[in-house]
Each structure stands twice: as C-alpha cells, then as structure tokens.
Amino acid sequence: MNENIIDIKNLTKKFGAFTAVNNISFSVKKGEIFGFLGANGAGKSTAIKMLCGLSRPTSGNGTVAGFDILCEYEQIKSRIGYMSQKFSLYDDLTPMENITLFGGIYGLKRKDIANKASTLLENLGIADKSKQLVQSLPLGEKQKLAFSISILHNPQIVFLDEPTGGVDPSSRRKFWEMIYETASKGITVFVTTHYMEEAEYCDRISIMADGEIKTLGSPQELKNNYMATSIDEVFRKIATKAIRN
Amino acid sequence: MEAIKSENICKRFGTKVALNNVTFSVEKGCIFGIIGPDGAGKSTLLRTLSTLTTPDKGTAIVNGYDIKTEYKELRKHIGYMPEIFSLYQDLTVEENLEFYASIFNVSIQENYSVIEPVFCKLEPFRKRMAGKLSGGMKQKLALSCALIHQPDILFLDEPTRGVDPVSRKEFRDILTTIKARGITIVLSTSYMDEASMCDCIGFFNDGHFLQTGSPNEIISSFSKPIYSVRCLSKYKVLMASRQWEDTESCYINGDTIHIIFTQSIPDTYSFEKYILDTTNETIKISKTEPTIEDCFMTISNIQPQ
Incomplete structure (x- = not known):
C-alpha cells in the first residue's frame, strides 16, 4: 500500500504566459504535519487549489488520498477537509447550525451529525454556547471550532490555510495541540503560515519561491543546510533571491 | 522625555x-x-x-x-x-x-x-x-x-x-x-x-x-528555570509530561517542548526515565533561556489544557 497520501510529479500551472507553479514534485506521508511555505505570490494558493481538486494542472500529475488529481477530483473533494482564517464558519449562524450545514455538505447523516456535534462541542468546552452566534465567540474558540468542523467527516487530509492569525501564544498552542492530536490519529495535516516559528512545529516543510519548491525537509535539516538558527532566516535566504516579489 | x-x-x-x-x-x-x-x-x-x-x-x-x-x-x-x-x-x-x-x-x-x-x-x-x-x-x-x-x-x-x-x-x-x-x-x-x-x-x-x-x-525578570525537551513524538511526550507530578506547565515551542517544573532544581533524570517508561520515547532535556513568548505564557497565566 502506498504510504504517501499526497504524491505529486512535475505539477505545472500556467495562466497565459505566466507560470504560477513550475514543475513541482513532492510527497506527503500519512499522518504527517506538512508545512507549505512561501512568500505572497510564490504560487502556494495555486498549488493548493490543484491539490484540492479545484483547479486543473497545465501539466504534470499526481494523487491525493489515492485519487488522480487530473480526473478523480470529485472523489478527492469528499476526502479532504479545508479551513482558512479568512473563511471557515458563518458568523451569523450558531456553532450547532454551522456543524449541521457543513456536515450536510459532506453528506453525513443527520443522526451522525447530531452525535458528532455533541461530542465536538463538549470537547471544545463550548456546549453551553451552542445556541450563540459564532460571531460572539472569542477568536481562539472560533478557530478551534472551524478546525473541528473541517475534520468532521473524518477526511484523510486537512488543508489549513493560515489558520492561526491573531491569537495569543496560549490559544495558538492549544490549536497546535489539536493539530498534533489529529495527526496522531492518522489524518495528514497540510498547513500554510506566514509565521515561521509555527513552521517549526511541522514534521517537514517546503518553501516555495517563483513557482518552484526551493527546499524541503524537516525544520532541523533546513536549518542545518542553510546554516541558519531559525526557519525565519532560512525563509529570508530563499525568498530574497526570488525574482517575483 | x-x-x-x-x-x-x-x-x-x-x-x-x-x-x-x-x-x-x-x-x-x-x-x-x-x-x-x-x-x-x-x-x-x-x-x-x-x-x-x-x-x-x-x-x-x-x-x-x-x-x-x-x-x-x-x-x-x-x-x-x-x-x-x-x-x-x-x-x-x-x-x-x-x-x-x-x-x-x-x-x-x-x-x-x-x-x-x-x-x-x-x-x-x-x-x-x-x-x-x-x-x-x-x-x-x-x-x-x-x-x-x-x-x-x-x-x-x-x-x-x-x-x-x-x-x-x-x-x-x-x-x-x-x-x-x-x-x-x-x-x-x-x-x-x-x-x-x-x-x-x-x-x-x-x-x-x-x-x-x-x-x-x-x-x-522571568525567574523560573525553563527546560527544553527534544523528542520524536512531541504529542505523546507532551501529554505524558503533563501527568508528571512536578510539572508546573509545559507546552510546544517550535520543534521542542518547554517545561517549567515546580522545583527550582528538578530531577531531570527521573523525568527522562518516567517519559521512557510511559511513552517509550528517548528524550533530550536541557536547560534553556526563556523567550518573550515564554514570558507572555507565564504572565498571562493561561496554560493550555
């Protein structure tokens, strides 16, 4: 059996004369926490869209959760979760309504949704707030709720797009502990962030610039290879050489 | 002025x-x-x-x-x-x-x-x-x-x-x-x-x-000694560390775990052994300097659950 949950070969995406993603190849193992880094405009979002089955590559191929990204993207969509800081929950719905909505979208049965919802709200310690609107929750709680909902359907991979903006170190760590817990259950976590200290929480990271993956490895390997004391320093060494900026 | x-x-x-x-x-x-x-x-x-x-x-x-x-x-x-x-x-x-x-x-x-x-x-x-x-x-x-x-x-x-x-x-x-x-x-x-x-x-x-x-x-002004732990499975070690009776607080910090013990001179040898017994993980523990984040975590007195 293939242990790689993401396996990408020579993936390229062009928009007219502009090559957003240029021939990237990488793989991510089951249960791994993979950090996907890059400056604004490096091509991260375009690459993620192809992995999620939302955009077709110009060339190259690969599999996500065992399905071909070129032709089996509908199967991929039902086996992945997605959360971003910009959009994850409906602020004007309650936590319960959000759970019901997203559970329904992922095709869960009403009974399953109800069961999962009560455990989920209990675990997050917000059972007493299940009838308040999401907008009244503190940001840290919103983010944990959004993450829990993104894995409600027990996906094989969850994509987290800059998930932890704006929270204090304590809430951020609670969030990362949820990520670790999720990964320990075998769900692969694919995460982007602009905050390099967070990158150090990942098992492996890649750094993109000019549409290419410039380096890939564990935080420690990268720091060793680039003779840097932090990932921030590694990142700057790579990104300042980038042409697109 | x-x-x-x-x-x-x-x-x-x-x-x-x-x-x-x-x-x-x-x-x-x-x-x-x-x-x-x-x-x-x-x-x-x-x-x-x-x-x-x-x-x-x-x-x-x-x-x-x-x-x-x-x-x-x-x-x-x-x-x-x-x-x-x-x-x-x-x-x-x-x-x-x-x-x-x-x-x-x-x-x-x-x-x-x-x-x-x-x-x-x-x-x-x-x-x-x-x-x-x-x-x-x-x-x-x-x-x-x-x-x-x-x-x-x-x-x-x-x-x-x-x-x-x-x-x-x-x-x-x-x-x-x-x-x-x-x-x-x-x-x-x-x-x-x-x-x-x-x-x-x-x-x-x-x-x-x-x-x-x-x-x-x-x-x-951060008065407590702080220890950094390196290990393979951070999540397992973190959970086990919380159960150790002399742990005051512990949390993930980059690719390590930071621990503050209740004693000023903790028995790190026993701690290492405890972690090995409960999680089968061999850890590397060493004293480290606090960062601004450690200071905020401690002063805001909110510990991750």
Whole structure:
C-alpha cells in the first residue's frame, strides 16, 4: 500500500504566459504535519487549489488520498477537509447550525451529525454556547471550532490555510495541540503560515519561491543546510533571491 | 522625555470593558510595541491615543497635548495607520498621497524626505489605482500617507498582519529609518516575535497592560528555570509530561517542548526515565533561556489544557 497520501510529479500551472507553479514534485506521508511555505505570490494558493481538486494542472500529475488529481477530483473533494482564517464558519449562524450545514455538505447523516456535534462541542468546552452566534465567540474558540468542523467527516487530509492569525501564544498552542492530536490519529495535516516559528512545529516543510519548491525537509535539516538558527532566516535566504516579489 | 503618558484610561462599549485603567508611558523617540491577542483592546487604545475616540475615564498627554481637551492641536502632530486599508481604492497612489498632504496643508515636495524610505518602493506605481496594489504595497502607501505631514508620533495598528516574512523584515528596516528621524512609533501586534524590533514592549490583555519594559528587562525578570525537551513524538511526550507530578506547565515551542517544573532544581533524570517508561520515547532535556513568548505564557497565566 502506498504510504504517501499526497504524491505529486512535475505539477505545472500556467495562466497565459505566466507560470504560477513550475514543475513541482513532492510527497506527503500519512499522518504527517506538512508545512507549505512561501512568500505572497510564490504560487502556494495555486498549488493548493490543484491539490484540492479545484483547479486543473497545465501539466504534470499526481494523487491525493489515492485519487488522480487530473480526473478523480470529485472523489478527492469528499476526502479532504479545508479551513482558512479568512473563511471557515458563518458568523451569523450558531456553532450547532454551522456543524449541521457543513456536515450536510459532506453528506453525513443527520443522526451522525447530531452525535458528532455533541461530542465536538463538549470537547471544545463550548456546549453551553451552542445556541450563540459564532460571531460572539472569542477568536481562539472560533478557530478551534472551524478546525473541528473541517475534520468532521473524518477526511484523510486537512488543508489549513493560515489558520492561526491573531491569537495569543496560549490559544495558538492549544490549536497546535489539536493539530498534533489529529495527526496522531492518522489524518495528514497540510498547513500554510506566514509565521515561521509555527513552521517549526511541522514534521517537514517546503518553501516555495517563483513557482518552484526551493527546499524541503524537516525544520532541523533546513536549518542545518542553510546554516541558519531559525526557519525565519532560512525563509529570508530563499525568498530574497526570488525574482517575483 | 515622555511622548505619551496615560493615566487610568477606561473605555467600555455597552457591558464590554475594552480598556480597564490603562496607565503607561512611552519615551520619546522609541518604538513601543503593544503585544496581545485579538480582542484584548489594542485597537481601542491606539484609537483613544490618536483622538479617534474619547475615554470614559482617565486621560493621556500625547506629545504634550491632552487627548480630551487639546485634540485639535494634537492631531496635527500624530499619524495613524488603521488596521484595515482605508485609503481611496479608486484614486491612484499619487492622488491618495496628494489628498492626505492637502488635508494637513503640506506639500509632498517639502516633506518628501520623510516618506522617502517607504515611498521609494512605490515610485514605479505612482499612477496605479490604490485598489490594484498588492498587500505589501498598500501597506507602504498607507504608511506614506500617515507620514506625509511629518508627525512626531506614529500610531500603527497591526501593521504586519498577513504580511510575509520578507516584507516584514523590510517593514522593520523602514521603521528603523523613521525612528532615526526622531519619530516615536507605537504599534500593536499579536505576534511575540515582533518584540525584537521594539525598544520597549507592553503585554496587553483584557484591556490593560500585564507588564511593560524592554525585551531584555522582561526576559530577565522571568525567574523560573525553563527546560527544553527534544523528542520524536512531541504529542505523546507532551501529554505524558503533563501527568508528571512536578510539572508546573509545559507546552510546544517550535520543534521542542518547554517545561517549567515546580522545583527550582528538578530531577531531570527521573523525568527522562518516567517519559521512557510511559511513552517509550528517548528524550533530550536541557536547560534553556526563556523567550518573550515564554514570558507572555507565564504572565498571562493561561496554560493550555
């Protein structure tokens, strides 16, 4: 059996004369926490869209959760979760309504949704707030709720797009502990962030610039290879050489 | 000399207390960072100091002027950059800058040297609509507009949110050049690593400062020894460490785990053995220096569950 949950070969995406993603190849193992880094405009979002089955590559191929990204993207969509800081929950719905909505979208049965919802709200310690609107929750709680909902359907991979903006170190760590817990259950976590200290929480990271993956490895390997004391320093060494900026 | 001196500022919105007796001061010519999570009241504090809102109680002297009674005069001497891009998207870069210059009754040519370190990067885009700029460029335009009247104090609300590490480094360098002109800078951020660019920082939570001081002062005031643990399965080791009876607090820190024990000289040998017995993980434990994050975690006294 293939242990790689993401396996990408020579993936390229062009928009007219502009090559957003240029021939990237990488793989991510089951249960791994993979950090996907890059400056604004490096091509991260375009690459993620192809992995999620939302955009077709110009060339190259690969599999996500065992399905071909070129032709089996509908199967991929039902086996992945997605959360971003910009959009994850409906602020004007309650936590319960959000759970019901997203559970329904992922095709869960009403009974399953109800069961999962009560455990989920209990675990997050917000059972007493299940009838308040999401907008009244503190940001840290919103983010944990959004993450829990993104894995409600027990996906094989969850994509987290800059998930932890704006929270204090304590809430951020609670969030990362949820990520670790999720990964320990075998769900692969694919995460982007602009905050390099967070990158150090990942098992492996890649750094993109000019549409290419410039380096890939564990935080420690990268720091060793680039003779840097932090990932921030590694990142700057790579990104300042980038042409697109 | 003090650029800002605030005393017991209080502000509430309905039942929500945004500012709770904020008393602090900022030395002239330094960069002061208000560091705290979203919802802590940082923006309300900045808006109060820059006279966009009035306090319910207390007051502050900013640049020698009282924010309650002398706000009209004060406004000529401060610049404010809000968290959300608030320039005219359908005006060009140049038009936005001209508009701000004319409001403050100054000419761009006269004051160009003040904005030069920021605006030089925008020169090629003078004729572009502000709405069509990238995030980093928008931020530079907003900063240019906040600087065009040569303020004595600059207030920046979350200037580096959503900005990638390269642009953030660039932004820090720009702030250093602005500071070198004698301009006092007060900024807010939710990221502890921004502390490194500040001369002085204040941990802000629940509407008041928990601690203020230079980054070095804050770090040296941290009295407990802190240990760093390296291991393969951080999650397993973290959970087991929490169960150890002499653990006061422990949390993930980058690719290690940080632990503060209840004793000042902990028995690390027994701890290592305990972890090996319960998780089958071999760990490397060593004493480490606290970071600004460790200080915030401890002072805010909220431990991850």
